Amino acid sequence: MDTDPTSIPDPALTPTPLDPGLVFGALELERTANGLLPHRLPARARAQNTDPQLAMAEAQPSGVRLRFRTRATVVELDTRPTKRVYPGAPPRPDGVYELHVDGRPVASAVAHGGNVMTVDLATGASRTEPGPVATLRFADLPDVAKDVEIWLPHNETTELVALRADAPVTPLGTGDRRVWLHHGSSISHGSDAAGPSTTWPALASRIGDVDLVNLGFGGSALLDPFTARALRDTPADLISLKIGINLVNTDLLRLRALGPAVHGFLDTIREGHPTTPLLVVSPIQCPIHEDTPGPTLPDMSALSAGRLSFRAGGDPADTAAGRLTLGVVRAELARVVAQRSADDPHLFHLDGRELYGPADTDELPLPDNLHPDAATHRRIGERFARYVFGAGGPFAGSGGETP
Template sequence: MSTGRTPASTPALTSTPIERDLVRGALELERTANGLLPHRLPARARAQNTDPQLAMAEAQPSGVRLRFRTRATVVELDTLPTKRVYPGAPPRPDGVYELFVDGRPVASAVAHGGDVMTVDLATGGARTEAGPTATLRFADLPGTDKDVEIWLPHNETTELVALRTDAPVAPVDAGHRRVWLHHGSSISHGSDAAGPSTTWPALASRIGDVELVNLGFGGGALLDPFTARALRDTPADLISLKIGINLVNTDLLRLRAFGPAVHGFLDTLREGHPTTPLLVVSPIQCPIHEDTPGPSLPDMSALSSGRLAFRAAGDPADTAAGKLTLNVIRAELARIVAQRSTDDPHLFHLDGRELYGPADAAELPLPDALHPDATTHRRMGERFARHAFVPGGPFAP
């Protein structure tokens, strides 16, 4: 149950400060005037970034959740969300907060109110209007000792303001669970998943019984050196990189620069994780960019009918001059991993079309021509888990 205003708390509820030991999946917590803002890039990386799209994406808490042990039957969470509005495009759904008890989904809610960011699709410019704090209330929980997780919205910036319960709260030790560090694009960020626990990395992490740290950034998987250093410096038992689609749809690199950039990214990562299992995943099927370079641009004919969609604006003939397509990237990533794996036995490769390929694209087309829907996220998560976490897989126990 969710309300768009902050109601008076039940007298029996007591506040617990939200500290680092209650938050999973964030690299840093920034103290703001309202509370705590989870970040998925550290301050040093954010200081080197000049891209407002990446700044927005890393502050959206995909994979971030509160986790604690309690006997509470009532949990209240005050948050200040930031809603995004794209004039001319269909309204975006509200971000979803999902509550789990002992690993089982129990309830979900949305936070009404909050700040509103209006983004111009043509220029990328944005303006923000301040709004009220929201309170999420989860009641009628079992009054026994239990682990409680609240998954924060994967697609909505969320400042954590206050946590109240009717019983004491204690941090939960990670125990035996391995930490899986993943980096990718908006598809890894969550795109059009139904909720934060059903993005494909979140689904795969539950199947594999691992602790997810999701550094999937909408529009931001661009082989940035500061992202490589963030991955290098983050403790992890397992690492995966999903590389490709953003490099095409931003038309950022040519083939001559792409290979050395991948090598440099992997070299930096290996400075901190020399023997950690590392899985490089190439792009999933995306028909508009299989053999046509970027950039990806909004399809204005779709927008005129109230639908958000994208088109490939490049020329296939330009691949001869080094422009990147998804097929070019897949071939180069396979070559690079094969070359490096002769000296790096912990380096693995997965063709992204094993997660979503041509037959899937025919059955479940990408709704906007770039991003998978909720059903496809579930399929991708299950397939990744079957590939990576099974005996003999790159992430086998």
């Protein structure tokens, strides 16, 4: 399969209008001067947000893909990505575009150029320098009618500028597959996964044979009411929420506020999805915060050595005053779900340590003390699929392929 991320647009190919029906997994498409910008939060939610971290995360198209049916043997996609630079930290890898044919990955490419966002790790302040459009070319595709998906990078804001092919392109619907709506932190967003279709939610969705809408927001699973309303208003057959690590990262809440905030978040979702299977997942194992509160801080000694790593900035003694650790969060989530499930038979709970627990940290430690690597994403995705989509699980149904 021939891929060329730096090719010049081929004038022999026929432009295909960027119909919103081609894009799946975004809650909204912003019409820009040059094309479409996928968003994973609607405009009303974005207007209520004041956090630049969430603004960046929701515009990174984790789980978003172009979907169409075609006989084309050549497809070109023009995009303008936004690359991130963290001064003093190792360079971030380029975002990956993956092309799938009839559900199977067959090619990948990266887009060079684009905008560059420089982010100060200590303050979160950023500045963006504009850059050029990149053309990605996927050639030598099979000359048969086929379903094509182009998964956009999970970790780069991606403006869609143009699509061209050597045969007509028809948007694909969802068919009869169930839609799984998931919300979580950077781990769900896909931080340090190998590519957009190998984040743990994407892997689990393929095994479970469901269509993923991923509202995992790096650093931003904070029980925001506008996020709850976005979940409430998004059509879905299955919903899961992975809650906890960002509440500790940011040192945002105390124990007194956590239970009511979780109740309110669930109440809002239930307004739009009163009987949809709803799974609450507590945090996976993260040794630095099991018994030590946040905030999570960059490890400056590691940065001086050219490594990105994090440390816990709190004091274990402060849990007596209500500051949150992962252990405290897990216990409170289990309590809230147990209380509610007495009247809500479609509400379920999963301890995140079933996905990645103490024994896993010895075999597959978190490289930066916070985020799983590619192998760990695979383990979490496979375990989630087994526990949740498998026989007897809360989302049990027909299974799909094993990636």
